[in-house]
Amino acid sequence: MAKTKTAFFCQNCGTQSPKWLGKCPGCNEWNTFVEEVVTSAQDEDWKDTTAKKSTKSKPESLESIEVSSEQRIPTNDKELDRVLGGGLVGGSLILIGGEPGIGKSTLMLQIALQLPSVKTLYVSGEESKQQIKMRAQRIGKQSPSLFILTETNLNLIFDQIKQLSPSILIIDSIQTIFTDKVEAATGSVSQVRQCAGELMKFAKQTNTPVFLIGHITKEGSLAGPKILEHMVDTVIQFEGDRHLSYRILRTTKNRFGSTSELGIYEMQNNGLRQVSNPSEILISQREDGLSGISIGASLEGNRPLLIEIQSLVTPAAYGTPQRSSTGFDSKRLNMLLAVLEKRGGHRLGMHDVFLNIAGGLRIDDPAIDLAVAVAIVSSLEEVPIPKKSCFAGEVGLGGEIRAVNRIENRIMEAEKLGFEQIYISEYNTKGLDMSRYAIKILTFSRLDAVVSAILN
Ligand code: TYD
Numbered sequence: 001m002a003k004t005k006t007a008f009f010c011q012n013c014g015t016q017s018p019k020w021l022g023k024c025p026g027c028n029e030w031n032t033f034v035e036e037v038v039t040s041a042q043d044e045d046w047k048d049t050t051a052k053k054s055t056k057s058k059p060e061s062l063e064s065i066e067v068s069s070e071q072r073i074p075t076n077d078k079e080l081d082r083v084l085g086g087g088l089v090g091g092s093l094i095l096i097g098g099e100p101g102i103g104k105s106t107l108m109l110q111i112a113l114q115l116p117s118v119k120t121l122y123v124s125g126e127e128s129k130q131q132i133k134m135r136a137q138r139i140g141k142q143s144p145s146l147f148i149l150t151e152t153n154l155n156l157i158f159d160q161i162k163q164l165s166p167s168i169l170i171i172d173s174i175q176t177i178f179t180d181k182v183e184a185a186t187g188s189v190s191q192v193r194q195c196a197g198e199l200m201k202f203a204k205q206t207n208t209p210v211f212l213i214g215h216i217t218k219e220g221s222l223a224g225p226k227i228l229e230h231m232v233d234t235v236i237q238f239e240g241d242r243h244l245s246y247r248i249l250r251t252t253k254n255r256f257g258s259t260s261e262l263g264i265y266e267m268q269n270n271g272l273r274q275v276s277n278p279s280e281i282l283i284s285q286r287e288d289g290l291s292g293i294s295i296g297a298s299l300e301g302n303r304p305l306l307i308e309i310q311s312l313v314t315p316a317a318y319g320t321p322q323r324s325s326t327g328f329d330s331k332r333l334n335m336l337l338a339v340l341e342k343r344g345g346h347r348l349g350m351h352d353v354f355l356n357i358a359g360g361l362r363i364d365d366p367a368i369d370l371a372v373a374v375a376i377v378s379s380l381e382e383v384p385i386p387k388k389s390c391f392a393g394e395v396g397l398g399g400e401i402r403a404v405n406r407i408e409n410r411i412m413e414a415e416k417l418g419f420e421q422i423y424i425s426e427y428n429t430k431g432l433d434m435s436r437y438a439i440k441i442l443t444f445s446r447l448d449a450v451v452s453a454i455l456n
Pocket residue numbers: 098099100101102103104105106107135138139267268269270271272
């Protein structure tokens with residue numbers, strides 16, 4: 001008989017330790033260690049323990065390996081397809097994380113309903129069949145090839161899978177599934193890891209794409225083990241402000257595509273609507289004539305996005321001025337403030353500066369530097385930025401405006417949305433045929449030149 005071995009696991013991040021610890025060295029949380037049984041049964045096959053595989057894998061020369069051009073299954077959802085890198089890859093294990101109530105179950109059910117000719121099994125450990133049916137009615141779709149199973153025991157789930165042999169499997173959620181092979185509580189680190197491991201073997205051996213829904217802890221990491229993120233092929237986060245109806249789908253890891261793509265949805269009464277032109281919603285609430293507001297032409301992945309940047313600069317009431325930014329890196333904000341102060345002579349050292357990216361987005365694209373800098377000056381000087389103008393340029397430490405990538409895409413998006421002028425770097429004009437665009441392209445090499453062009 002196998003000896004039972006135990007170890008302690010941090011329930012927050014999955015760190016393992018041979019003895020109990022008060023504070024987790026991995027995530028610095030207190031009192032998160034719980035003793036769990038470590039079984040040696042982790043290598044068991046998902047089908048049957050008796051079905052030992054006889055095929056051993058042998059080394060093969062790289063040249064002789066054949067690649068059957070990756071079969072992708074389109075999900076009929078443009079946003080998800082884009083985020084996945086062009087559709088579902090057979091045998092891939094995809095983790096969808098998000099806070100409770102953000103809409104993970106709705107999204108997956110909706111995707112399943114949109115695949116009418118693909119046999120899909122939706123396993124729910126959280127809701128009853130009636131609840132799922134009601135949600136499907138709310139979405140207003142039917143599908144004869146979608147099967148619902150309410151079960152939490154993984155072995156029984158596999159029994160059903162063997163009979164049904166679905167082409168796509170959805171598990172809602174991985175934290176509610178358990179296996180008898182591990183004697184730990186449902187949702188604990190060992191359970192989650194063991195179940196995900198078996199589901200991964202199932203995915204790889206049958207070439208079935210498997211979606212795992214996972215909850216997120218308050219701190220924003222996937223509840224339970226980090227290890228889950230290492231095991232799966234793709235990690236998708238479903239995020240958004242619960243008070244706003246917009247939801248953003250973003251990959252943080254993808255073995256089959258880039259991690260810079262975004263999908264945008266709007267939660268409506270009848271399910272999630274794909275937002276194919278996000279710039280419109282991100283800048284639609286613009287009031288004319290307000291100072292401190294500018295539009296940056298950004299790129300998220302391959303997708304041009306025009307975003308509104310709001311800034312508020314007020315005299316500091318106390319000694320140390322406050323700097324606060326939402327959706328934009330605060331170190332970068334400090335850098336831009338220093339450049340404005342040193343190279344442009346703007347007295348920002350005596351002012352509080354607040355910066356906000358509208359729509360709850362987080363932007364890392366350096367091309368919005370210029371828009372951020374002019375928004376700050378506009379608020380400081382209380383001069384609104386000319387109407388229908390937008391900006392694309394990175395600001396260097398010397399106050400120079402640097403070239404940004406894919407300038408044509410940014411210009412085209414601005415033109416499409418009815419902007420009349422775009423401010424870009426002079427260094428971006430090489431090979432750029434300005435006569436192709438109706439929008440006026442203004443080129444600058446220095447930040448202070450842009451600022452004086454706007455203030456006058
Ligand atoms: P849900 O998918 O249950 O979230 P999760 O699985 O991430 O916990 O989504 C729940 C929220 O979405 C709930 O507050 C109701 C809302 N909702 C709508 O606004 N419209 C809809 O059509 C549906 C189905 C849900």
